Amino acid sequence: MNISFSKEKPEIYAKLKEKFNVNWDDGLIIANGDTIHCAYQVPPEKVVHEITHLKRQQEIGKDLWWSLYIDRPSFRLEEETLAYKAEYKFICENVHDRNDRFQYLYQMAQTLSSPQYGRLCTGDEAMKLIQT
16 A cells, blocks of 8 residues: 655545544644645654554545544444554554553543544543453
8 A cells, every 4th residue: 555645634624624623733634545644744653543544445435434434423433443453553562661551542542532533432441442
């Protein structure tokens, strides 16, 4: 899979802004088609996360994936859980201090349970989903 990076907002951003009230300037990262979009440099663990989305978009079809992602909370939770699991696996393989790993996990769980994704679960539930 050839992946490119762009600092430009993808077209889908308008729908995400409308649905989830996200803000591009807050460091939002959007995987779309074969491109990872972010106004800033994307850390390696987040690249792993976004590649998971790109692969799923390729499997399902980008337009269908986005439609399901925006309209179906259960689909969004499944997709984000897959991506956060991949990200956490990367962290566990590359961050050797267990306290640092826990901080990454905690932050991922807080984000997964946040309004950014539509409050799909609690922080505790998110931690369990990411770790299993």
